[in-house]
Amino acid sequence: MRVAIVGIGIHKFGRTPELSGVQQGACAARRALEDAGLQWRDMQFGYGGSYSAGNADALGNEMGLTGMPFTNVLNGCATGGSALLAACREIQSGAADVGIVVGFDKHDRGAFNASPAEYGLGAWYGEVGMMVTTQFFAMKLQRYMHEYNISVDTLARVAEKAYQNGALNPNAWRRTPLGLEEIKRSPIVNDPLTKYMFCSPAEGAVALVLCREDRAHRHATKPVFVSAGVMRTRLAGAFEVYGPTVSLAPVANATELASRAAYEMAGLGPGDIDVAALQDTESGAEIMHMAENGFCAHGEQERLLREGDTRITGRLPINTDGGCLANGEPIGASGLRQIHECVLQLRGAAGQRQVPHEIKTAYTHVYGAPGVSAVTILQK
Amino acid sequence: MKAETGSRAVDPLLFDWPASEPALKASRCLDCGALAFPAGTSCRRCGALKVAQETLPRRGRLWAWTIQRFMPKAPYRSAESAATFTPYGLGYVELPGALCIESRLTENDPGKLRIGLEMELIIYPQWLEEDGTAVMNFAFSPIASKRASRP
Numbered sequence: 001m002r003v004a005i006v007g008i009g010i011h012k013f014g015r016t017p018e019l020s021g022v023q024q025g026a027c028a029a030r031r032a033l034e035d036a037g038l039q040w041r042d043m044q045f046g047y048g049g050s051y052s053a054g055n056a057d058a059l060g061n062e063m064g065l066t067g068m069p070f071t072n073v074l075n076g077c078a079t080g081g082s083a084l085l086a087a088c089r090e091i092q093s094g095a096a097d098v099g100i101v102v103g104f105d106k107h108d109r110g111a112f113n114a115s116p117a118e119y120g121l122g123a124w125y126g127e128v129g130m131m132v133t134t135q136f137f138a139m140k141l142q143r144y145m146h147e148y149n150i151s152v153d154t155l156a157r158v159a160e161k162a163y164q165n166g167a168l169n170p171n172a173w174r175r176t177p178l179g180l181e182e183i184k185r186s187p188i189v190n191d192p193l194t195k196y197m198f199c200s201p202a203e204g205a206v207a208l209v210l211c212r213e214d215r216a217h218r219h220a221t222k223p224v225f226v227s228a229g230v231m232r233t234r235l236a237g238a239f240e241v242y243g244p245t246v247s248l249a250p251v252a253n254a255t256e257l258a259s260r261a262a263y264e265m266a267g268l269g270p271g272d273i274d275v276a277a278l279q280d281t282e283s284g285a286e287i288m289h290m291a292e293n294g295f296c297a298h299g300e301q302e303r304l305l306r307e308g309d310t311r312i313t314g315r316l317p318i319n320t321d322g323g324c325l326a327n328g329e330p331i332g333a334s335g336l337r338q339i340h341e342c343v344l345q346l347r348g349a350a351g352q353r354q355v356p357h358e359i360k361t362a363y364t365h366v367y368g369a370p371g372v373s374a375v376t377i378l379q380k
Numbered sequence: 381m382k383a384e385t386g387s388r389a390v391d392p393l394l395f396d397w398p399a400s401e402p403a404l405k406a407s408r409c410l411d412c413g414a415l416a417f418p419a420g421t422s423c424r425r426c427g428a429l430k431v432a433q434e435t436l437p438r439r440g441r442l443w444a445w446t447i448q449r450f451m452p453k454a455p456y457r458s459a460e461s462a463a464t465f466t467p468y469g470l471g472y473v474e475l476p477g478a479l480c481i482e483s484r485l486t487e488n489d490p491g492k493l494r495i496g497l498e499m500e501l502i503i504y505p506q507w508l509e510e511d512g513t514a515v516m517n518f519a520f521s522p523i524a525s526k527r528a529s530r531p
Contacts, residue, residue, distance in 0.1 A: 129470070135448060
């Protein structure tokens with residue numbers, strides 16, 4: 001049995017100094033409940049998470065303390081995906097008919113400063129300056145550009161597209177389109193990536209109301225079904241965030257593992273996907289994730305970006321809401337933001353950024369430290 | 381290097397110090413053969429408890445790199461402030477027959493770094509403790525310009 005998404009809610013991403021992370025989560029939850037025509041007290045369970053803004057079950061203080069089972073999820077960038085998967089299993093097992101998933105966050109400005117000990121690494125790894133996520137993405141990209149002849153122009157095109165899409169999204173943070181030259185000439189953060197090719201830690205919240213497939217039409221005129229949901233961790237030797245080594249023989253990474261398993265679960269392939277949301281914490285990540293999720297051969301991105309294939313009007317629109325680049329990265333919320341956007345697209349309710357061609361199937365992908373990935377495939 | 385006035389390895393698990401020919405210390409699984417750095421007490425691939433210590437080659441080739449252009453937040457430690465921060469290079473160095481190791485690089489000029497460059501292990505002081513003890517870390521240096529710059 002598939003699980004239906006019957007309500008979606010979002011609190012604007014970016015900076016909202018007047019609201020705590022939990023309050024932004026509550027705002028998203030109220031909107032998702034309203035969308036489904038349900039009440040907080042109707043929720044038979046909740047799963048949710050934040051990385052920096054407290055336990056998600058503190059939502060009860062805002063929404064009402066109903067005694068419902070609520071499980072806090074802490075799984076890095078896969079927090080939203082993991083919460084959704086747990087919720088799906090809750091419903092598929094027959095334990096519950098309807099429940100809610102919430103992800104929110106509120107990070108300080110500047111790069112993340114994770115603790116090595118929390119990742120099973122010695123303190124030295126942070127003390128010598130290697131516990132920085134942006135370095136990993138830059139080094140992986142440097143290697144990828146060398147192997148597959150990806151140009152700096154292609155990196156800039158991804159960011160250009162993100163800000164164009166963000167300008168069409170009232171919930172996005174970065175809503176000003178930037179030109180290729182402006183993106184390329186902004187200060188370099190970690191070579192070869194410039195400031196405007198990176199996303200920034202931010203704030204935001206998303207909630208989803210889920211129910212049994214056979215009750216979907218009670219709560220939604222256009223329900224969206226979860227055809228696959230997969231979360232994977234890293235293998236020994238793979239090239240992943242906070243990895244002191246990489247093996248000489250190539251090893252599949254967490255994204256590739258999650259992607260393959262999701263296609264298998266859904267009985268679909270990359271050619272069946274009409275719109276995708278791929279983790280774009282920097283513009284090179286989107287490029288590499290296009291191939292790792294099966295949407296093109298390694299190196300083919302150069303042509304696809306040049307020809308506009310991943311724009312809203314292209315053959316395979318990617319990150320139609322502006323992705324992490326235009327929305328920023330509130331870790332607990334980003335994975336659910338992708339799902340929120342894909343549900344809007346599948347409903348035909350994405351407004352100015354609605355994909356113009358017929359879409360039936362959407363794909364979401366997150367990736368993060370220390371090598372975790374979650375993929376979902378959603379269908380009308 | 382100030383071995384005579386007091387220095388220590390940033391983590392004794394990484395390399396022995398002081399040493400005339402320092403080398404990085406790894407562990408090899410006696411069941412599946414997987415090599416791990418830093419050395420573990422069990423195998424990172426198969427979980428077996430039988431592992432043997434071995435040292436890694438001191439030379440290799442640059443496999444991936446970047447320049448860190450902003451000063452990392454804590455837990456980063458150095459003698460610098462945000463105002464005096466000097467960007468540093470870091471990368472993965474492919475050690476033949478062993479592993480690619482993530483490491484600080486002594487070179488921070490992107491024009492002088494390219495994938496495939498021959499690199500050699502060096503030990504350098506990362507910061508000084510209050511009592512003057514130099515805390516030593518490992519880095520890789522392009523072999524041709526070994527003494528050209530400090531990491």
